[in-house]
Each structure stands twice: as structure tokens, then as C-alpha cells.
Amino acid sequence: MAYTDQPTPDSHVAVLAFPFGTHAAPLLSVTRRLASASPTTLFSFFNTSQSNSSLSFPSDLLPSNVRVHDVSDGVPEGYVFSGRPQEAIELFLAAAPDNFRKEIASAENGAGKKVTCLLTDAFFWFASDMAAEMKATWVAFWTAGPNSLSVHLYTDLIRESARVKDMEETLGFISGMEKIRVKDTQEGVVFGNLDSVFSTTLHKMGLALPRAHAVFINSFEELDPTFTTNLRSEFKRYLNIGPLALLSSASQSDTTPVDDPHGCLAWMEKQGTASVAYISFGTVMTPPPGELVAIAEGLESSKVPFVWSLKEKNMVQLPEGFLERTREQGMVVPWAPQVELLKHEATGVFVTHCGWNSVLESVSGGVPMICRPFFGDQRLNGRAVEAVWEIGMTIIDGVFTRDGFEKCLDGVLVQDDGKKMKGNAKKLREQAHQAVSTKGSSVENFKRLLEAVMDTLN
Known part of the structure; x- marks a missing residue:
């Protein structure tokens, strides 16, 4: 030994x-x-x-x-x-x-x-x-x-x-x-x-x-x-x-610059506590065009501040004029510093595909989730988020619609159920940091x- x-x-x-x-x-x-x-x-x-x-x-x-x-x-x-x-x-x-x-x-x-x-x-x-x-x-x-x-x-x-x-x-x-x-x-x-x-x-x-x-x-x-x-x-x-993400960030010096080429964190500093929806579906998966449109329409009609990480090739699927109309409300970027965003006090909800790394990073940041699983273990993780840990919800009917997405944003960010999710997420965050x-x-x-x-x- x-x-x-x-x-x-x-x-x-x-x-x-x-x-x-x-x-x-x-x-x-x-x-x-x-x-x-x-x-x-x-x-x-x-x-x-x-x-x-x-x-x-x-x-x-x-x-x-x-x-x-x-x-x-x-x-x-x-x-x-x-x-x-x-x-x-x-x-x-x-x-x-x-x-x-x-x-x-x-x-x-x-x-x-x-x-x-x-x-x-x-x-x-x-x-x-x-x-x-x-x-x-x-x-x-x-x-x-x-x-x-x-x-x-x-x-x-x-x-x-x-x-x-x-x-x-x-x-x-x-x-x-x-x-x-x-x-x-x-x-x-x-x-x-x-x-x-x-x-x-x-x-x-x-x-x-x-x-x-x-x-x-x-x-x-x-x-x-x-x-x-x-x-x-x-x-x-x-x-x-x-969580490995917590260990990685702990091993970095406070003076180590965060890779943030699009200025997401500077923009977050101007937002209210727990008000921002951060949206990302990982490096492999992108929702189909109709769901991208529904996400955009739901964000615009809800007026919720947002940071959306979306590959440039998929930005053409967004509704015409969406980027211009929401310039003050949020930002759509081809890449975002996810771990840093999820531990930022302005982040109120993570809209995710529920890959394990993403779920664990959200737990580590104490951020509730709106889940849209696609394949593999993502459905299991989404179910755990909603029914086991009670720190989020699965998108209504399993796919993004404008009205369904709006209801989920309201449910997590405004309603009493969302406050309970936030409280549960905060407890898990404390346990993760203790671990x-x-x-x-x-x-x-x-x-x-x-x-x-x-x-x-x-």
C-alpha cells in the first residue's frame, strides 16, 4: 500500500x-x-x-x-x-x-x-x-x-x-x-x-x-x-x-484571468440578483430550429434578462430582428464561461439539456434548472432535478414552446415553487462545497x- x-x-x-x-x-x-x-x-x-x-x-x-x-x-x-x-x-x-x-x-x-x-x-x-x-x-x-x-x-x-x-x-x-x-x-x-x-x-x-x-x-x-x-x-x-468543477476552480489563483471573450460576466454585474436565465445545451446537442424559435419568443415576451450560449451556425435560426430587439435585455454568444456564470449571484435559472457535468455545475452554483433532455442519461438527470432533489422542472410536454417556456421561467424565477427550488439548490450547493x-x-x-x-x- x-x-x-x-x-x-x-x-x-x-x-x-x-x-x-x-x-x-x-x-x-x-x-x-x-x-x-x-x-x-x-x-x-x-x-x-x-x-x-x-x-x-x-x-x-x-x-x-x-x-x-x-x-x-x-x-x-x-x-x-x-x-x-x-x-x-x-x-x-x-x-x-x-x-x-x-x-x-x-x-x-x-x-x-x-x-x-x-x-x-x-x-x-x-x-x-x-x-x-x-x-x-x-x-x-x-x-x-x-x-x-x-x-x-x-x-x-x-x-x-x-x-x-x-x-x-x-x-x-x-x-x-x-x-x-x-x-x-x-x-x-x-x-x-x-x-x-x-x-x-x-x-x-x-x-x-x-x-x-x-x-x-x-x-x-x-x-x-x-x-x-x-x-x-x-x-x-x-x-x-x-464536483470536479469546484476542485478545478479552487486550484486556480484568484489572479488567473477568466476566459470570457464576449464580456458575459461584465454584463452580469449590471443585472439584479437571481434574475438572469442562462441557456446552454452543451457542446454536442442543439434543439431543433422550431424550438430555438420558441426559446427566443419566450425570452422576448417574458422580458427575462438572459445569456444564451448558441453556436454561430445556429443563430440564423433565430426570429428575424430578435437580436436587435433584445439587445438591452440579453446577449446571445457562441461561447460562455459556464462555471463562472453558474456561480454568479445574478443567475436565477439554468436552461439545460441535463448532461451530468452541466447539472453538477448548476448544483455547485446553487442554481435551479429548467430541463430539456434529449438522449442518454439526460432524462434520468432531468428527473432527478425535478422529482428527487426538487431543484428545477422539466420543460412542459418535453419540448420548447413559447408559452410553455414562459410558464417555466415564471415558475422558477417568480412563483413560490421556484423559491422552494432555490432553497433546495442552496442547500445542495453548501453540501457540494463542504465535500x-x-x-x-x-x-x-x-x-x-x-x-x-x-x-x-x-
Whole structure:
């Protein structure tokens, strides 16, 4: 057993990143922290060149004991994409085991150190077998929340127990999911294509994870204590080490300038407390044109101040004259400093797709949400926001209409229900900050994670 102040001097950790969506960045963030805490351990970070190029590798933020390696994306030379959803992911996953093995062997030769731990995205269920072959430990990072992790862990039980035709049925036979309905679960669990490469991967992952030396997630114990207790009974080690956004901001100097190219924060300083609607649907998803129009019309008719992060290519979908007419009311920008906006006192509501990172950043800022989920775990997260934590509401009828959006804005920003949401969000914010404080639950769990990564198989 190795501890923070006594790292194993010859240990070598292979970090395997999933190069799609927002998976690689948080794994890199955790790797940086582990490398700083154990400076004589080598961390080899494996990711596709395209994903690596999208990550930030400034020399002052990347410890000298982290080495970045490119792995093939699995696309055969001359391959022509057919346009099927998830095609790039399928090609990558099919080739990933062999490609990772090849690059790990090369890194071992270059460093003169055998890998003692595979630290991977949890998607890589095959890392269990790889670790056994290499006589290394396997530590898995689930980048989303405990609700979606539980669905994948109990997929077989859900398929056996849930009546798929009754989409309103709750999953009360799973601890912590008493208010979650069948229709809230991810595609490929009980509906959709159960045999797709991605669905099969997640199913295999759920079966493999109990064999991991440790499973850790970007959350904090106090957010879902029932899940924490239950998942601890399922895994050898189950560790909440977040919210990562709070840890990242805490590690930055007060003098570090915030990247805010469009002046969002300066504009926010002129707004009233808890008055502004911040709107963003992440880096992957954009609502269809009709819903973009409905959002714009709802904002304009409600007169609610707003900051809307919207890709430039989608701004042409906005109603004619909208930008000019609302110039004093709000701003539409191609990118916004989300974490900073969500902790600003002027922000009153976050209109979101409910990706896990966004939800956790809103919780960390104490900001209620209006949820418009699209796919994957977003429905689960939206349901938790509305029915479990009671810190927001799902958009009326599941899609944006002008009147529906106006009612939601009024419900959160003005009505008594909104005041209750704000109070609940504030309590969770305090618990999140406590978790990442000295001797907080997430700080203590990070120490246990470092111990797990430093462990060697005898």
C-alpha cells in the first residue's frame, strides 16, 4: 500500500480515455491531480490525436510525470462514413483493445517501467481482462452520475422486472430509484436498439465493473446518499470525488484571468440578483430550429434578462430582428464561461439539456434548472432535478414552446415553487462545497483513490 507522501517510486499508470463527448477532459483533470500528488509515478495518458488536440495541455498545468500518447481512432484507411449514428464510436471500440495494448507496450518500453494500474473510462469493460493479463489493477472512472451507473449495473434486473409497455412504471426495486420511471432510462436498456454496439458495450460494462479495484465518479456522497450506500455494497471501492468543477476552480489563483471573450460576466454585474436565465445545451446537442424559435419568443415576451450560449451556425435560426430587439435585455454568444456564470449571484435559472457535468455545475452554483433532455442519461438527470432533489422542472410536454417556456421561467424565477427550488439548490450547493473542503468527503475519497491507483497486485 502506497500513500500520498510515500508513492511507489517505480509505478507506472496507464490512463485510457474515451475520446468522444466530454469524457476525456475530466479524466485528464483527475490524472493531473493524481500525478501532482504522486510525483514519482509515471502517468501515460492514451487518447486519440483528435481528442488530445482538443484538450488543453499548457506546461504549467500538466505535471512532468504525465506523458501524452496518441492512439488510433480505429477508422480504416480510406474508410467512407455512411452517416450512421455512433459509427465513429463503433469503429473506435472495435479496434480499441488491440490499439491500447500496442500503445501501452510501446510506452512501457520507452519508460522502462511496466504498467501497474489501468486507470480507464468505465466504458472500457475489456480493461478488466487487459489488467488481468498485465497483472495490473483496474480502476474505472464513470464520468456521469450514480443514477445512470445504477441503470447499467442493474440492466438485467430492469429487463426482467420492468414492464416495458408501462413507461410510467417506477424502478423502485432498485435502491435510490424509487422516483425514476422506465421512460427516464437510457436508450438501449429496455427500449431502443438493445443490440447496438454501444448498448452492448454498456451492458458488458455493468457486468464487469464489480471486478474493478475501484470505481470513482464525478459527484459527492451527500447528493445521493442512498446510491452511495448501495453502490458501496456492489463495488470493491466506490468513491465520489467531485464536483470536479469546484476542485478545478479552487486550484486556480484568484489572479488567473477568466476566459470570457464576449464580456458575459461584465454584463452580469449590471443585472439584479437571481434574475438572469442562462441557456446552454452543451457542446454536442442543439434543439431543433422550431424550438430555438420558441426559446427566443419566450425570452422576448417574458422580458427575462438572459445569456444564451448558441453556436454561430445556429443563430440564423433565430426570429428575424430578435437580436436587435433584445439587445438591452440579453446577449446571445457562441461561447460562455459556464462555471463562472453558474456561480454568479445574478443567475436565477439554468436552461439545460441535463448532461451530468452541466447539472453538477448548476448544483455547485446553487442554481435551479429548467430541463430539456434529449438522449442518454439526460432524462434520468432531468428527473432527478425535478422529482428527487426538487431543484428545477422539466420543460412542459418535453419540448420548447413559447408559452410553455414562459410558464417555466415564471415558475422558477417568480412563483413560490421556484423559491422552494432555490432553497433546495442552496442547500445542495453548501453540501457540494463542504465535500471538497479540507477533510470533506470528496477530498477523503480522493486520498482513497490515490491509494487504489498505487496498489499493486502481489
